[in-house]
Amino acid sequence: MNTRVVSFILALGLTSAAVQASETFSVVPDSAQALSxxxxxYANLSDASAVRVAPASILKIEKSELLINTALWHGDIYVKQNGGQGVPMNRPWVFPASMYFVQPVIPGRLSFGLGVSTPYGMAASYPKGMGGALRYALPYEATLLTVDITPAVAVKITDDLSFAVGLDxxxxxLTMKQFYNWSNIIPGSAEGDIKIHGQGWGMGAYAGINWTFAKRHRFAVIGRLPVKVNFSGDFKSTNMPPALMGAGFSESSSFKSDTTFPGSISVGYGFDVTDRFTVGLDFKWAQNSSHDDLPILIGNNQALLGGSTGSVFGWRNSIDIGTGMSYQLNENWALRGGYLFSENSQPQNSYTPLVPGNDRHVFSLGVGWRGKTRGVDLSYAYVFYPTRVISGAASSPANQYDxxxxxxxxxxxLSITQRF
Incomplete structure (x- = not known):
């Protein structure tokens, strides 16, 4: 009994750990210009999504500006067990969106910005018809939806130095669903489901500095504090054997936990090679180790965890490094391209198919059009993870995740900009 329930709860914990690493793992930039x-x-972004990404850069925006972003994601994720079945991700399409607004108070000197975005998230779904050991070891659905509201204020300190501060x-x-084999506890019992659902709020802060240290050369530095979210919700199960309910367990109980989204330090360098051609170089360090465990509290069903009150992880801090370039064809049109490498932070012994992580390579291309009051940007990115082979994952009972x-x-x- 304990092994099966702990397996489910551990999968939940690993999911949250993966999500807290998602600045370097799950989510690419949300605006088309930033993605391209x-x-x-960090030092070159000029659209309103700078409110969250590089807040001191909103001083570049001279008129009131509204930016709406939408995207179409298609994932190709496939798990092939050693000597066993292959399982594809069941829902490969994701459609995120975001919105930003910048209001210059004193153009070029003082600006206010507000963003509503989904910088972290996960949507893993595997076929309900999957059989074998994975049926009871792998949740068939796991989702994490986040909404980040980011007000920010930027001020120009000198002609060459700008500062900004904002709130997260x-x-x-968070939702997780998994099949449960009650017959392992009470022989002959029907299969059931286990579901955990929790919601919560957290608050953090971030700040940025832009410095033009020489003609055509500039630095941007952005620091972001960790954000702790306390989850509160419920634990539910179906087809729990009457004998267990008679022993004090119940098909529903409370659920409480918490997770920490990581702090980070980002540094960007921008260089205008010519009046038309610009190059950028970025580096980022993310403190993914800030979330080292996940408490699991499920009320009167706590004994199902065999005395455990949570999971411990070995996630590592990680880095991003990359480059981006843009070429201004004329007054209205620009071409862009970029590459980003994100270091894997998920060790083998805490691996789960819910978050099949590895080193990440992002290749992007984009085009932008800017008119007097409107702008449209379109970009495409290919996000590639080299095939990863897992052997002896401690998170997997009987090495079921190998x-x-x-x-x-x-x-x-796609991004659409409206200036007022």
């Missing part, structure tokens, strides 16, 4: 220069955006007001909604993992995403992003 994915590895060189983060809402998170095998090879193929993982890639195609991302098409």
């Amino acid at each position: 220069i994915v590895g060189g955006r 007001i983060l809402y998170a909604d 095998g090879s993992y193929n993982h890639q995403w195609h991302v098409l992003s």
Whole structure:
């Protein structure tokens, strides 16, 4: 009994750990311009998504500006067990969106910005018809929805130095569903489901500095504090044997936990090679180890965990490094391209098919059009994870997660800007 329930709860914990690493793992930039220069955006980004990405850069925006972003993601994720079945991800399409607004108070000197985005998230779904050991070891559905509200203020200190500060007001909604084999406890019992659902809020802060240290050369530095979210919700099960309910367990109980989204330090360098051609170089360090465990509290059903009150992880801090370039064809049109490498932070002994991580490579291309009051940007990115082979994952009972993992995403992003 304990092994099966702990397996489910551990999968939940690993999911949250993966999500807290998602600045370097799950989510690529949400605006088309930022995505197209994915590895060189911190010092060069000029659209309103800078509110969250590089807040001091909103001083570049001279008129009131509204930016709406939408994207189409298609994932190709396939799990192949050693000597066993292959399981594809069941829902490969994701459609995120975001919105930003910048209001210059004193143009070029003082600006206010507000963003509503989904910078972290996960949507893993595997076929309900999957059989074998994975049926009771792998949740068939796991989702994490986050909404980040980011107000920011930027001020120009000198002609060459700008400073900005902002808040991360983060809402998170976490759901996990998995089949459960009650016959392992009470022989002959029907199969059931286990579901955990929790919601919570957290708050953090971030700041940025832009410095033009020489003609055509500039630095951007952005620091972001960790954000802790306390989850509160419920634990539910179906077809729990009457004998267990008679022993004090119940098909539903409370659920409480918490998770920490990581702090980070980002540095960007921008260089205008000519009046038309710009290059950027970015580096980022993410403190993914800030979330080292996940408490699991499920009320009167706590004994199902065999005395455990949570899971411990071995996630590592990680880095991003990349470049981005843009070329201004004329007054209205620009071409862009970028590359980003994100270091894997998930060790083998805490691996799960819910978050099949590895080193990540992002290749992007984009085009932008800017008129007097409107702008349109379109970008495409290929997100590639080399095949990863897992052997002896401690998170997997009887090594059920051992095998090879193929993982890639195609991302098409569209942004529309309206200036007032």
